[in-house]
Amino acid sequence: MEHASLPKELRFTLDDDAEYLFAKLDYALRDGVHIQRRTDPDLFRFLSNDENEDSLRAYYEKYLRVKLQRRTQGGESYYFLDFMADHRGNLGDHYERLENHLLLIGFLLHKVMVLDRNIELRSITEFKRILRENYPDLRIHLNRLIARSPRQTDNPEDNSTVDSAVKSAFERFRQLKWVDYDGDTFETLPAFSRLTDAYAPHIQNIDNYLKP
Incomplete structure (x- = not known):
């Protein structure tokens, strides 16, 4: 399949690592995990690829109605799905809010x-x-x-x-x-x-x- 024929929100699937990394990444993000280089180096590398990051951000916004966010602290970046906002998107009760x-x-x-x-x-x-x-x-x-x-x-x-x-x-x-x-x-x-x-x-x- 040609690159141009895929919508932006699916172009991350063209990455050779998507087959074995995306499921793990998706599960972690939906569970509220914050993806960082020091704790999840493979997932961080996959996600921080510029094309993958843009594509995955579009994916979560279109299909799950949640925002994939990137923040930096002390020169180190991390990613997360923004569940702390009032709008929880299409994830229902999958994510357990902090008591x-x-x-x-x-x-x-x-x-x-x-x-x-x-x-x-x-x-x-x-x-x-x-x-x-x-x-x-x-x-x-x-x-x-x-x-x-x-x-x-x-x-x-x-x-x-x-x-x-x-x-x-x-x-x-x-x-x-x-x-x-x-x-x-x-x-x-x-x-x-x-x-x-x-x-x-x-x-x-x-x-x-x-x-x-």
């Missing part, structure tokens, strides 16, 4: 590391200690928020609730490729900036949102 208490953990992680200048923080245990000891009002609010979640059954005054919420948040953030961790040691990935891009007003006013 509010998981978002709150993300807000707090950004606050602790960036706003409070703990940029060298790499320990999940230390992060939980900071939440408990340095931000008691935030912990109380977090517990109340978790208590309203239908998925949580812990006592909202029990510190184990905070431990559970942090554990769940880091697991979900790793699925999204916002963070990576090995045991207690974690690092934020370039795509973690997606959280701050999407919720900057909330993070900037976090003290007002988290009043007891």
